[in-house]
Amino acid sequence: MSELATGKRRGPDGLRKPTITDVAREAGVSAAAVSYVLNGRLKEVSPATAERVLQKVRELGYVKNLAAASLTGQRSRMLAVIIPTLYDPRAVGAEPPINPFYGEFLIRLEHEARLRGYAVCFHTGHEEESVQFLLQRNMDAAVLAGFSEWDLPGLLKNPGIRCVLFDSHGHAPEHGHVRTNEQKGGYLAAERLIDIGRRRLLFLGAKPVATSDNVPSERYRGACKACELAGVQLQVMETAVSYDAGLYAAQHIVDMAVDGVVTTADVIAAGVLDGLARLGRSVPGDVAVMGYDNLPICQYTRPQLSSIDQGLREKIRAVMDLVEQPEPGAVRVIDPTRVLRQSA
Amino acid sequence: MSELATGKRRGPDGLRKPTITDVAREAGVSAAAVSYVLNGRLKEVSPATAERVLQKVRELGYVKNLAAASLTGQRSRMLAVIIPTLYDPRAVGAEPPINPFYGEFLIRLEHEARLRGYAVCFHTGHEEESVQFLLQRNMDAAVLAGFSEWDLPGLLKNPGIRCVLFDSHGHAPEHGHVRTNEQKGGYLAAERLIDIGRRRLLFLGAKPVATSDNVPSERYRGACKACELAGVQLQVMETAVSYDAGLYAAQHIVDMAVDGVVTTADVIAAGVLDGLARLGRSVPGDVAVMGYDNLPICQYTRPQLSSIDQGLREKIRAVMDLVEQPEPGAVRVIDPTRVLRQSA
DNA sequence: CTGAAAGCGCTTACAG
DNA sequence: CTGAAAGCGCTTACAG
Numbered sequence: 001m002s003e004l005a006t007g008k009r010r011g012p013d014g015l016r017k018p019t020i021t022d023v024a025r026e027a028g029v030s031a032a033a034v035s036y037v038l039n040g041r042l043k044e045v046s047p048a049t050a051e052r053v054l055q056k057v058r059e060l061g062y063v064k065n066l067a068a069a070s071l072t073g074q075r076s077r078m079l080a081v082i083i084p085t086l087y088d089p090r091a092v093g094a095e096p097p098i099n100p101f102y103g104e105f106l107i108r109l110e111h112e113a114r115l116r117g118y119a120v121c122f123h124t125g126h127e128e129e130s131v132q133f134l135l136q137r138n139m140d141a142a143v144l145a146g147f148s149e150w151d152l153p154g155l156l157k158n159p160g161i162r163c164v165l166f167d168s169h170g171h172a173p174e175h176g177h178v179r180t181n182e183q184k185g186g187y188l189a190a191e192r193l194i195d196i197g198r199r200r201l202l203f204l205g206a207k208p209v210a211t212s213d214n215v216p217s218e219r220y221r222g223a224c225k226a227c228e229l230a231g232v233q234l235q236v237m238e239t240a241v242s243y244d245a246g247l248y249a250a251q252h253i254v255d256m257a258v259d260g261v262v263t264t265a266d267v268i269a270a271g272v273l274d275g276l277a278r279l280g281r282s283v284p285g286d287v288a289v290m291g292y293d294n295l296p297i298c299q300y301t302r303p304q305l306s307s308i309d310q311g312l313r314e315k316i317r318a319v320m321d322l323v324e325q326p327e328p329g330a331v332r333v334i335d336p337t338r339v340l341r342q343s344a
Numbered sequence: 345m346s347e348l349a350t351g352k353r354r355g356p357d358g359l360r361k362p363t364i365t366d367v368a369r370e371a372g373v374s375a376a377a378v379s380y381v382l383n384g385r386l387k388e389v390s391p392a393t394a395e396r397v398l399q400k401v402r403e404l405g406y407v408k409n410l411a412a413a414s415l416t417g418q419r420s421r422m423l424a425v426i427i428p429t430l431y432d433p434r435a436v437g438a439e440p441p442i443n444p445f446y447g448e449f450l451i452r453l454e455h456e457a458r459l460r461g462y463a464v465c466f467h468t469g470h471e472e473e474s475v476q477f478l479l480q481r482n483m484d485a486a487v488l489a490g491f492s493e494w495d496l497p498g499l500l501k502n503p504g505i506r507c508v509l510f511d512s513h514g515h516a517p518e519h520g521h522v523r524t525n526e527q528k529g530g531y532l533a534a535e536r537l538i539d540i541g542r543r544r545l546l547f548l549g550a551k552p553v554a555t556s557d558n559v560p561s562e563r564y565r566g567a568c569k570a571c572e573l574a575g576v577q578l579q580v581m582e583t584a585v586s587y588d589a590g591l592y593a594a595q596h597i598v599d600m601a602v603d604g605v606v607t608t609a610d611v612i613a614a615g616v617l618d619g620l621a622r623l624g625r626s627v628p629g630d631v632a633v634m635g636y637d638n639l640p641i642c643q644y645t646r647p648q649l650s651s652i653d654q655g656l657r658e659k660i661r662a663v664m665d666l667v668e669q670p671e672p673g674a675v676r677v678i679d680p681t682r683v684l685r686q687s688a
Numbered sequence: 689c690t691g692a693a694a695g696c697g698c699t700t701a702c703a704g
Numbered sequence: 705c706t707g708a709a710a711g712c713g714c715t716t717a718c719a720g
Binding site for chain 4: 019020021031032034035036038039064065066067068069070071072073074
């Protein structure tokens with residue numbers, strides 16, 4: 001308490017963290033001069049002074065307090081990632097399964113962000129909570145991942161928040177957007193099944209609503225197009241995005257006498273694979289299955305999952321480009337690719 | 345530029361984010377009064393004033409700037425997670441595989457932290473970089489995940505950083521520690537293999553150095569104990585923590601005529617499974633395999649992986665307890681449990 | 689090239 | 705119960 005109440009942060013050794021004032025005193029210059037040196041405004045300061053300051057910075061182990069710096073209107077070089085749909089809302093309370101895609105996404109984004117000098121915070125709360133989070137912490141930008149139309153308004157009409165929308169749908173002309181060509185992804189998945197002779201296809205995924213333009217719906221539309229071109233039948237079944245949902249769907253797949261399945265996530269496909277195995281069906285013999293995301297788990301399943309790779313690396317770079325150089329209304333669409341393994 | 349230079353953050357609509365001063369003016373009180381209300385120090389302020397302030401807060405959509413608040417010595421309610429070993433250092437440049445365990449860890453930690461009012465940032469850089477990161481951003485605490493003796497010194501001898509060490513080894517008596525009883529984990533894994541009649545075991549994992557006390561070494565020691573008790577042979581092979589490393593190890597497993605494998609990560613085990621399949625060996629028939637971590641991928645492999653569950657949920661709670669109530673030198677050791685599936 | 693001053697948004701003793 | 709003042713650590717015009 002006392003150490004905090006005084007406003008002087010002290011470590012276990014009782015030492016105060018050195019401030020810009022300490023450095024200034026030690027170097028015999030003003031705090032302003034130190035600030036100039038630290039910010040590379042070398043024309044404001046003589047080389048000799050700069051050298052002396054740098055020397056003291058090293059000696060004292062001075063590190064700039066970015067929270068204070070951000071207060072004066074500088075950028076905080078901190079970035080928030082908001083992911084509202086991380087947990088299956090139906091699984092509240094227990095330990096809900098997590099789509100491993102988001103772990104990949106977060107960690108790879110942090111890597112790219114760090115190279116560009118940004119720190120990343122992430123937040124999985126909903127609407128109101130996220131807005132508070134962003135406003136409170138003075139974030140330079142927010143990466144909104146997997147948002148749909150109805151999640152957006154609160155976030156977007158708040159002043160001072162620069163957003164980049166990732167795999168999100170909704171009207172946000174002031175912000176940048178990065179997404180995969182989802183229609184093409186759905187098309188590639190269905191096309192593969194058709195190419196290997198399947199004629200009764202099933203689309204399996206979260207809310208594939210034909211009237212909306214969210215991610216699963218776009219993929220659905222792409223799959224439809226492939227099926228229409230080939231004169232092939234496409235049924236739909238809504239499921240949660242989880243292994244268990246896929247497991248559960250297997251019975252329906254058998255009942256419907258389907259011979260090819262397009263999923264919207266590798267984890268769903270993994271569940272389908274196991275469900276079908278339990279029911280004695282062979283994959284891809286009886287039913288061919290396409291995953292989506294091309295996660296590492298595609299290698300682990302038996303048979304290994306054919307999947308759609310969304311070009312995550314490229315998307316993440318596009319996100320960071322828009323964070324650094326905002327372009328209101330910019331839309332970067334990355335083309336997905338098909339990765340064939342054993343399941344289709 | 346101009347908007348930032350003035351220090352007034354404006355949104356796309358040109359509105360300044362309301363500050364405590366704005367609220368004070370509107371409510372006809374001093375900024376101090378608003379601060380008191382906001383911080384629940386209600387005895388400092390009359391109920392009528394409090395009501396008026398709260399009313400204006402709502403009206404203006406005021407949100408406290410936590411960066412500013414943390415400057416005056418308050419807690420920032422922000423927490424850093426540092427994970428130095430996230431990427432395989434050998435795989436620099438390319439897109440290195442990520443152990444999915446860390447994604448789980450991060451996401452579940454954020455969930456628990458959020459419930460307790462903390463935001464979480466994470467950082468995967470090494471030593472110097474991490475120290476800078478923590479110092480610059482005024483973090484309340486750092487969760488150091490997977491550190492070994494040689495990574496620690498720089499972080500620990502810096503003033504003002506409260507740390508909780510997670511699955512880490514090294515001398516840090518001023519900080520709290522949370523870990524699994526790794527010896528028991530190794531013991532449980534080897535014991536299972538012995539129980540099902542295996543007599544030639546192999547330990548497969550990162551740096552299982554018998555002289556050190558890092559995580560893999562502890563597990564190794566546990567496995568040794570089980571083998572000694574049963575008079576069973578235990579060989580060792582060092583591998584990276586990845587699917588490919590496991591795949592690669594399969595040939596050696598066959599060459600060594602081993603009939604049971606203890607791994608230190610589910611991803612390694614997944615690779616072993618596939619490698620053995622390619623070589624025409626059956627699991628668990630010819631070789632039984634134990635994973636470690638009990639990740640969701642244990643369900644996806646064929647055969648499904650028997651594994652050691654490290655009680656992540658409980659560990660995360662312990663971490664947050666120590667973040668909120670530091671106890672220098674506290675060591676919370678969680679017992680792992682064995683989860684049997686098909687591979688052993 | 690250098691320093692004193694004012695300000696960022698917030699909090700906390702301290703007088704009234 | 706309330707307000708004016710000083711301060712947290714930093715930055716930026718603005719005089720010298």
